[in-house]
Amino acid sequence: MPTITIYKDDFESLLSGGPSEHRMMPIEELETLLMLVKGELKGYTPETGELRIELQDSNRPDLWCCEGIARQVRIKQQGQLSPYPFLSGKSKSRMQITVKPGMEQVRPYVAACAARGYRVTTEGLAQLIQAQEKLAEIFGHKRKTVSIGIYQLSKIKFPVTYELVKPDEARFTPLGMETVMTLAEMLMVHPKGLEYGAIVSGAGWVPLLRDAAGQPLSFPPIINSREVGEVQVGDDQLFVEVTGTDLSMVVLTLNIFASNLADRGAIIEPVEVQYPMDTSLGKRVKTPLDLGKSKAIRIDTIEQALGQELGAKTVASALETYGYDVRPGKGSVKVKLPLYRQDLMHTMDVVEDVAMSLGYAEFTPVMPAQFTVGGLSDIEQTSDRARELMVGLGFQEIISNILGSPESYSGRMRLDETEWGCMVEVDNVMSLSFSCLRQWILPSLLRVEAASSRAFYPHRLFEAGDVAIPDATHELGSRTDTVLGAMIAHAGAHFSEIHSCLDVLFYYLGKEYSLETVQHPSFLEGRAGQIVVAGRPVGVIGELHPEVLERWQIAMPVVAFDVNLSQLLS
């Protein structure tokens, strides 16, 4: 979900359809209007009129700019979306792009249009650049699926070709650089080349947009030519192109830019793209292009989902004032999304738009009435019971991260290279401190002990929580078990002290247990026992090995136990 910057003044003038006589809108009213676009106001600077808005819906890239938000609000206020003239289909395209064979291997699709008659303003340019970045980054998956280039139309001779070249064959001065360089050099030294080069550099051939005079426009999706592709305030003839790997996303992106520029007063002229191969839209694709398909939706489906009787008229008007093309039918409506949206996957998507258009406040909450029985899982009940007992035994409960370091869970416990030291480890480690899941609880308690030598003694600590135990027989390669760990630390801490606690715990949990001598590296030999219930090991108890304490820098004897409650229960 992107956060964008818009200017209040710019927004208000887009709402009223002109810069001259727009109304100053109170900020509270603007916040309410943002509900229509799932937008949240994150910041407002009254001096500059700068608004920071977070847009939640990742399927509505048309809203990630001032024009899109203003459009959604304007439709609501004006009652319907006035159709864009450039979709009439009559306008013959004087401009063409020829796609050369081989592009389907690398980045097959391109869509473009021209915009005349809108003189670019400071705010307009900022929105253009911001939309370009946000759409390519988030909607276009970091330019992989979609990227956008904007140029000065007057410098381009048509037809433009979209072709593959060897990286060292073509050269131009890229944006942000002073000198001419080859595409290969751009991949190696230009910041954008370094960031996005991997998208296209694998095949040995890379895409290039070049005009009829042989002048390169851009190296998609990396960087534009500085000569042609540097738009400035005051320019009034623009050329917009979108390249990518998904044709409908490429067309949608172009539609969004066309609508945005049209909303600012530009006349949009379509561009025809000629493909050597057949695409899902044919060999010749003229853009902008409305890809919307009509969908018939039953009124009662909408009413049922919303839990409210609305009637066909209300539904139709709610959708119309949200930008839909609506044809009322008998007990149903036929709806089509505007050209800048493609997010209708299911009837439920329309249901939400009806609710948003009407406003969530229009719906009275109703309590779900059906009776259900609440309760806790068996393991949670056992864990809660054990926790109560530990509190009764005078232990302070601890709560810890599960994600930690091999050093604490195994290394300091002297468990490296042992069966007890196996853990679920993270592959994409960000920090060693958070690189594996704990396989037992004691290290979590020692973490507290090591940090708390100044807290008055004795220390009696416990934690009951989840651990992940590697288990090759399990389909996930590990089991999640709930484990209880407890420890006592003070100058005279002794095995029998913790043993007494274990004894009480098991007595009240109703489990008979025995201790069997075990050689566990974390404990002193001869002072460690495996806790066995019904012939199965369920935990360990003992006096911690001085070397373990030394590694934790704990200067107090510690006795402890670790009991797997899940195993105890099964």
Next chain:
Amino acid sequence: MDISSAVIDSLHPLEIKVLTTLGAHQPETVLDSEQLASAAELEPSQFSMAVEWLLAKGLITIQAETVTPVVSLTKIGEEYHQGAAPIERVFGAARDAAGTGKRLTIPDLQTQDGLDPSDVSKAVGRLKKEGVLLIVQGGCIETTGRPSPTVEAIRLLLQQLHDSSCELAEFSEEQRRVIEDYAVKRGNAKEPFRVDERVTRAFMLSPSGASAAEQLMKQGVAEEVSQVTPELLKDGSWRQKRFRKYTISLRPPRVGTGKKHPYREFLDTVKTKLVSMGFQEMRGPLVETEFWNMDALFMPQFHPARDIHDVYFVKQPTHASVIDESVLAHVAQVHQHGAATGSTGWGYSFDIQRAKRLVLRSQGTAVSARTLASSPSIPGKYFSIARCFRYDQVDATHATDFFQVEGIVLGEDINFRTLLGLLNLFAREVAQAKEVKFLPAYFPFTEPSVELHVRHPRLGWMELGGAGLFRPEVTLPLGVTVPVIAWGLGLDRMAMVALGIHDIRELFTDNLELIRTTKGSF
């Protein structure tokens, strides 16, 4: 003057001894510390405690205060007593030399074992002044044969003061001069004598003290004890005892206690509330497949939140061995073309291997997805308090490891309005909020989606949670045909306020003192 019995009952046995000792004398008798202490048969430390308490209570008064200089031996003095003072040794060495006819110089003396050069100079100077030593040609020391009054005085003093102290006034003027010369002073700690000022106070009963003493004497014989003991109870002798009353306003010593962790306690109250509202707990594994964590929730495999920078992947094994084939196939079809859900699907080719990739559970909704697929009750309400992991830089507001409180509600009567009704209930029960706002929201797996904002009694307007109706693309392939609410509550902010902390990392703090002293207010 009368005195309340409360004062008398709170008297410590030591105080009683002092009071009754004074009271046994004629009225207005004045006794000094020494007399009083010995008459009351108290150790000096006990005596001084008792006197301070009684003075504080105004039961005795100080009648006079005399300051007496008292002489005693320092540690060095005791050593000189065992051995000899430097001046004795110097004088002795000089006499020995005279007897044997040996030459003796100051440097000879200064190199003698245990003699400090400055002590030697001081001794020689003093002896010369007394006329018992002469320095002759060549720096040799000779005795005049006369005895040294200083040496003799020091010897006597060392013997007299050994293990006891005496008032300075008891000594002759000459002795006092020697003491003065050989006493510890500022800048010269290495001397055998110390002159201290002993403060002797003389006490008398105050009017209220006299009255207290009188009453105490009347009460007479009952012995006061501090402790009820098994012996006293067994033989009934407690009847002859008086039990001292304690000063109960004093702070007690600290005691270690068994206690739940405040954050767990907070989560426990949430858990109890949910159960009371008819929710059944559900649980799931910490290590999840991408399938349950995301695919089953209709998040396309190219979704940005599935990126390597958002989710922790498991190193070994990398993939689950199996996922239920039919569920997997259903979900795959829905992603690809919507299958029979009425959806268009995402229109990409679903990667089965990717679905089996193991991750650390990144959202509690994974647990809900598993529940949907395992024949849940209809109608049914479920919740989980699930530990989840996000690939985030840790700071005051972000943890890599946190709890999500999430759940589902299934039923024929579930729709957008009952969804709002449920959120109203949460607002009231969990946040004690009467005012709510519902805002449109976006979650990949719900439509419509709602954000719940509430006016918390202490925090003001805050986001309490998010919810929505699960998309049919989620429920249908998992075998659920009724509408389902998916809800989640963001409780960490409420928890932090309840625990009085400002850094999310402190929820899992390693500071035992902090854990012990934090009392949640829920």
